[in-house]
Amino acid sequence: MSPIATRMLVVLTGALVALALSGCEKAMQDMYNQPKYKPLAASPFWSDGRSSRPEVAGTVARSGGASAGTSSGRLGQLPLPMAEAPVYPVDDNGNVKANLAPDSPKPLTATNPLPIDRQxxxxxxxxxxxxCSPCHSIAGDGDGMVPRRGFPHPPSYHTPRLRNAPDAHFYNVITQGYGMMYSYADRVAPNDRWAIVAYIRALQLSQDAGLEDVPPEHRADLAR
Ligand code: HEC
Structure with a gap:
């Protein structure tokens, strides 16, 4: 091949590669070209004529603003809704160490609103x-599979500090995360957070029961 032909081949190959790589998302239009309604377009399908359907009650917006309509919406992602108060740490006795400056938000003091029953x-x-168990372990002692493979160990729930900590502390930690632990607000709904709190209380009792917790008619069995 003559030097000119070789050079032309190199230039042509380069141009083709550049074309193939440029703007993959925009060049591959398959996902864009499909039957769909543009935002706020009319539709004969629903009796109210709206193609954009009303939100289901309790819907949480994931994205907003001008970038919300980009292919994944991730550019316009909104911060997750947070609890009203920040997570204040609890001291060794389980008391909430709130920042009590006059204008700081009060610690959340809610107690578990769910009935504490089997369900x-x-x-x-x-x-x-x-x-939770991947890190905290199914027994709540903090020795789950993830920390066993290198993630920092969470504290055990079976310490005086966390036994005495209020329900709201656990609820807050799930909602907002705590230190190394990230928030579970987008995966665990509020009622399920309270159900988890109730279960953690049961786990704590399972490792901290005294004779007085055993029904009187069964105490003799233990002595035997
Ligand atoms: C990816 C691992 C991981 C998962 C999953 C996880 N945690 Fe944690 N958790 C941690 C770590 C690590 C800490 C210690 C954080 C620190 O002190 O920096 C922690 C701390 C805590 C604490 C103690 C806060 C304190 O006052 O010391 C509570 C309570 C807690 N987690 C509850 C939960 C619950 C409930 C779930 C499930 C909804 C959960 N965690 C899921 C890793 C995890």
Whole structure:
């Protein structure tokens, strides 16, 4: 091949590669070209004529602003809704160490609004085993599979500090994260957070029961 032909081949190949790589997303239009409604377009399908359907009650917006309509919406991602108060640490006795400057938000003091029954505890155990046990372990001692493979160890729930900590502290930690632990607000709904809190209380009791917690008619069995 003559030097001119070789040079032309190199230039042509370069141009083709550049074309193939340039703006992959925009060049591959398959996903864009499909039957769909543009935002706020009319539709004969629904009786109110709106193609944009009203939000289902309790919907949480994931994105907003001018970038919300980009291919994934991630550019316009909104911050997650947070609890009203920040997570204040608890001291060794389980008391909330709130910043009590006059204008600082008061610590959340809510107690568990769910009935503490079998259904709540079953739901709490299921959610805990899915979302928390990978790090906190199914027994809550902080020795889950993830820390065993290098993630920092969470504290055990079976310490006086966390036994005495209020329900709201656990709820807040799930909602907002705590130190190394990230927030579970987008994966665990508020009622499920309270169910998990109830289950953690049961876990704590399971490692901290005294004779007085055993029904009187069964105490003799223990002595035997
Ligand atoms: C990816 C691992 C991981 C998962 C999953 C996880 N945690 Fe944690 N958690 C941590 C770590 C690490 C800490 C210690 C954070 C620190 O002190 O910096 C922690 C701390 C805590 C604390 C103690 C806060 C304190 O006052 O010391 C509570 C309570 C807690 N987590 C609850 C939960 C619950 C409930 C779930 C499930 C919804 C959960 N965690 C899921 C890693 C995790």
């Amino acid at each position: 709540t505890l079953d739901r709490g155990r299921e959610r805990f085993d899915i979302y």
